[in-house]
Structure formats: structure tokens, C-alpha cells
Amino acid sequence: MTSTPHAPHANHAALLGSPDYETLRQRAHNLRWASVEEGVIPLTAADPDLPAPRAITDAIANYCARPHFCYGPAAGLIEFRESVARHFARTKDALIDIERVSACNSAASAITLVARHLIRAGDEVVAQDPVDFLVTESVRRAGGNLRLWKHDNGHFTLDGLRAALTPRTRALCVCHPHNPMGSLWTPAQVREIAELCSARGIEIISDEVWSDIVHDGNAFASFASFGATAASPWVIYGLSKGFALAGLRIGAVIAPSSARAADFRAHAGFDHTIEGASTLSQVAATAALTQCDEWHDAFLTHLGAQRTHAASRLTSLTGVELARLPEATFVIFPRISATGIDEVELATRIAQHARVRVVPGSPRWFGEGARGHIRLSLACTRATLDEALDRMTAAWSVITAS
Ligand SMILES: Cc1ncc(COP(=O)(O)O)c(C=O)c1O
Structure with a gap:
């Protein structure tokens, strides 16, 4: 890769802007x-x-023009909490009182805090397998005993869930939409x-960090829409x-009720400034949720096209299979077991021979159920994606040689 910026595909280039690879090489950590x-x-x-949309950088600059970086409200800025509530009403079929919303320092931190709040050492908690490691890690850190909800041909079904639940199950921790499989439950399934x-008195923790990346106009229903019912x-x-906005570490917890949100904040230390989100990040997030619809539409269109393109190119490689296109997320999770090479070895060989890094579907990242797969992120330009796929294609016979 040279440092020449590549424009995103089609007409969205102007809106989406171009990556500045020199800056990415300085700032994009975490395996990137x-x-x-x-x-x-x-x-x-x-x-x-x-790059993030212009409205966000403008909002940050405006805030900084009056440079008082004081403590904000413990639960988060009202405008941030309102913007989250409105965003959920507009795009996720969930009407939420803002008292239920707490600003958190990232989704990763939020899920860990909620798990700690709800789960006691030894409690039985059901989680999907495979699933992003943050989901299971949050349960482990809280001392929960994991039971796995296995997928059925790529679908997490109600029958599969019933098989995982026991009379001792205290909580269900899910990723919706699902990373790494890119699957989405319909509103009826939710x-x-x-x-x-609800009928069994089981609390649900639903990680919906991917809920803004849903393809093909599919409906997304948040579990938060059930907060006012018996389910919690x-x-x-x-x-x-x-x-x-990964580096701004900004997210939120939406509790089942305002009373439980207040309990959560008291327990986690929000009221004592031990927890809470950066005010500047909340300002940026508020701009994202209120001023960036056009940018977000262009981003989704770009990602949808990346997904179709990557699927067709990846499945032209011998031994690479994809049962269906991801319905959500910007990751793709092809099955590679037909290459006869395990996922860790294959990812190592791809790095070595194609100079492309992918994430192996190993237990470390996604659980046992991910074996035989690799995961690729598609949130790059078409030129970068094609360069990566060209390299993999050119080296594939060497990569897969036994
Ligand atoms: C399921 C899931 N939860 C949480 C996160 C982390 O989100 P954040 O950057 O807000 O901590 C990720 C990131 O990949 C994820 O896939």
C-alpha cells in the first residue's frame, strides 16, 4: 500500500472523503x-x-472554541441522551425515556459494566457461539458461568436458545446484529x-453496537423496545x-427502566465520577446522531456494495464458501474449512504471502463455533479492498498448498 489516498467507490467519494493513510499509520492501533x-x-x-463526517469535527471545534472542559452530568449530557433516545425511536423501533440512557465510555466498557452489575459469581449466563469476544469476556469478568447458544446453519433460533437455557439461567447476553456472522433477527424473532x-425471569443484555449498519433496508428492532414490558x-x-468514532470511546447503556438506570449508575460509580463518558466525545456523538444522515446513507451504500463485491471475489477462491451475504455489519465471515487448512494457519499464511491481515475464526476472538472461518472487515475503500483481494488471489495457490 502506498500512502496515496484512494477515494471510496462510486459517487459517495465527496461525501465520505478519503482515508489519510499516513495518519492511519500513526493512529489506527488495535491490529490495524x-x-x-x-x-x-x-x-x-x-x-x-x-474519516469521520465533517459535522462531527465542526461540533468538536465549536465546543473547543469556549475551552472549559468541566465535569459533565453523571448520566451524560442531556443532548447526548436525547439524541440516543431519538435515534432509537427513528431507526430501531424503540421508544425510550431518556432517563433510561447513560453515556458510557465505549460499548466495550458499557457491556462490561452491565455484566458486572447484573451477574454474580457463579451465575449461569447464556451467550451465542460464535460471538465477538467482548460479549463472552464481559460475562467471564463478572464471574458468570457461560452456557453456549449454538447456531443452526448460521441462524440463532428459538429452539437453539431453549436448548441452552436451564432453570438456573440468570441472563442471556447477545450480539444483535451479530458479529461475526452478520446476521439479524427480525422484529418478530426479537x-x-x-x-x-421474560417468562423465565431471565435478564437480557443485548449488544447493539452494530445496529447502525443494517443492509438492504432490513428492519432492525432493538431489544430496548421491550423495556416497558415484563422483559427487562x-x-x-x-x-x-x-x-x-472508535477512538472517541463513546457509547451508551439503555436500562430497562429509569429506576434501574439510576441503580446501575450508582453501583458502577457514575455518581462518584469513577465512571462516565468524555464530554467532548458526547458532543461528537450528538452531532453524529443528529446531523449526519446523508453521510451515514452514503456509508451504508458503500458498505453494501463492498459486501457484495467481497463476497463474489472471496468465493471465487478455492475452498472459500459463504452461505449468504451478511444482513448487517461491515464484516464478512467466510467458511474456509474446505481449504483443508485451519483458520489460524490460513490467516498466518495470508499475512505471509499476501501481506493482508485478517482475523482467524479462533476461540480467542469468537469462541469455538467460529473455527473454520476467517473474518475480514470491509470498512475500507474499494481500492484497498481490491488490492487486498488481488494479493490474496495471486497468492492463493501458495497460501493453500499443503
Ligand atoms: C459486538 C461488539 N461489541 C462491542 C464492540 C466495541 O465497541 P466500542 O468500540 O464502542 O467499545 C465491538 C467492536 O468490534 C463489537 O463488535
Whole structure:
């Protein structure tokens, strides 16, 4: 890769802007540009290469023009909490009282805090397998005993959930939409899961950090829409994926009720300034949720095209299979077991021979159920994606030689 910026595909270039690779090589850590050798393309951690929208940088600059960086309200800025509530009403079929919303320092932190709040050592907690490691890690850190909800042919079904639940199950921790499989439950399925858990007195923790990346106009229903009913889902939200703000570490917890939100904040230390989100990040996030619709539409169009393109190119490689296109997320998770090479070895060989980094579907990242897959992030320009896929294609016979 040279440092020449590549424009995103089609007409969205002007709106989306171009990555500045020199800056990415300095700032994009966590397995990405700043943590790989020069010349390597990192399709690894799910963090967009594209710059954040202009409205966000303007909002940050405006805030900084009056340079008082004081403590903000413990639960978060009212405007941030309102923007989250309105965003959920507009795009996720959930009417939320802002008293239920707490600003958090990232989705990763939010899910860990909620798990600690709800789960006691030894509690039984059901989580999907495979799933992003943050979901299971949050349960482990809280001392929960994991039971796994196995997928059925790529679908997490109600029957699979029933098989995982026991009379001792205290909580269900899910990723919706699902990383790494890119799957999405319909609103009816969300309701069924919420009702099943409600009937058994099981708390739901739903990590919805991916809910701003839903393809093909599919409906997304948040578990938060069931907060006012007997079911009591806790929803985790964040802006790393939908608005390219990973480094600002900004997200939110939506509790089942305002009383439980207040309990959560008291327990986690928000009221004592131990927890809470950076005010500047909340200002940026508020701009994202209120002023960036056009940018976000262009981003989604770009990602949808990347997904179709990557799927067709990847499945032309011998031994690479994809049962269906991801319905959500900007990751793709092809099955590679037909290459006869395990996921860690294959990812190592791809790095070595194609100078492209991908994430192996290993237990470390996604659980046992991810074996035989690799995950690639597609939140880059078409030129970067094609360069990566060209290199993999050119080296594929060497990569897969036994
Ligand atoms: C399921 C899931 N939860 C949480 C996160 C982390 O989000 P944040 O950057 O807001 O901590 C990720 C990032 O990949 C994710 O995939």
C-alpha cells in the first residue's frame, strides 16, 4: 500500500472523503494500520478507514472554541441522551425515556459494566457461539458461568436458545446484529426471544453496537423496545461502527427502566465520577446522531456494495464458501474449512504471502463455533479492498498448498 489516498467507490467519494493513510499509520492501533508493518493491509479490527463526517469535527471545534472542559452530568449530557433516545425511536423501533440512557465510555466498557452489575459469581449466563469476544469476556469478568447458544446453519433460533437455557439461567447476553456472522433477527424473532426470557425471569443484555449498519433496508428492532414490558433487556450502544468514532470511546447503556438506570449508575460509580463518558466525545456523538444522515446513507451504500463485491471475489477462491451475504455489519465471515487448512494457519499464511491481515475464526476472538472461518472487515475503500483481494488471489495457490 502506498500512502496515496484512494477515494471510496462510486459517487459517495465527496461525501465520505478519503482515508489519510499516513495518519492511519500513526493512529489506527488495535491490529490495524499503526500495528502492522508498512505495506500490509489490515482487514482486521472493525474500525473504518474512512474519516469521520465533517459535522462531527465542526461540533468538536465549536465546543473547543469556549475551552472549559468541566465535569459533565453523571448520566451524560442531556443532548447526548436525547439524541440516543431519538435515534432509537427513528431507526430501531424503540421508544425510550431518556432517563433510561447513560453515556458510557465505549460499548466495550458499557457491556462490561452491565455484566458486572447484573451477574454474580457463579451465575449461569447464556451467550451465542460464535460471538465477538467482548460479549463472552464481559460475562467471564463478572464471574458468570457461560452456557453456549449454538447456531443452526448460521441462524440463532428459538429452539437453539431453549436448548441452552436451564432453570438456573440468570441472563442471556447477545450480539444483535451479530458479529461475526452478520446476521439479524427480525422484529418478530426479537419479540419471541424477549418473551421467552421474560417468562423465565431471565435478564437480557443485548449488544447493539452494530445496529447502525443494517443492509438492504432490513428492519432492525432493538431489544430496548421491550423495556416497558415484563422483559427487562439492557441494551448496549456505541458509535465506533456506524460513525467511525472508535477512538472517541463513546457509547451508551439503555436500562430497562429509569429506576434501574439510576441503580446501575450508582453501583458502577457514575455518581462518584469513577465512571462516565468524555464530554467532548458526547458532543461528537450528538452531532453524529443528529446531523449526519446523508453521510451515514452514503456509508451504508458503500458498505453494501463492498459486501457484495467481497463476497463474489472471496468465493471465487478455492475452498472459500459463504452461505449468504451478511444482513448487517461491515464484516464478512467466510467458511474456509474446505481449504483443508485451519483458520489460524490460513490467516498466518495470508499475512505471509499476501501481506493482508485478517482475523482467524479462533476461540480467542469468537469462541469455538467460529473455527473454520476467517473474518475480514470491509470498512475500507474499494481500492484497498481490491488490492487486498488481488494479493490474496495471486497468492492463493501458495497460501493453500499443503
Ligand atoms: C459486538 C461488539 N461489541 C462491542 C464492540 C466495541 O465497541 P466500542 O468500540 O464502542 O467499545 C465491538 C467492536 O468490534 C463489537 O463488535
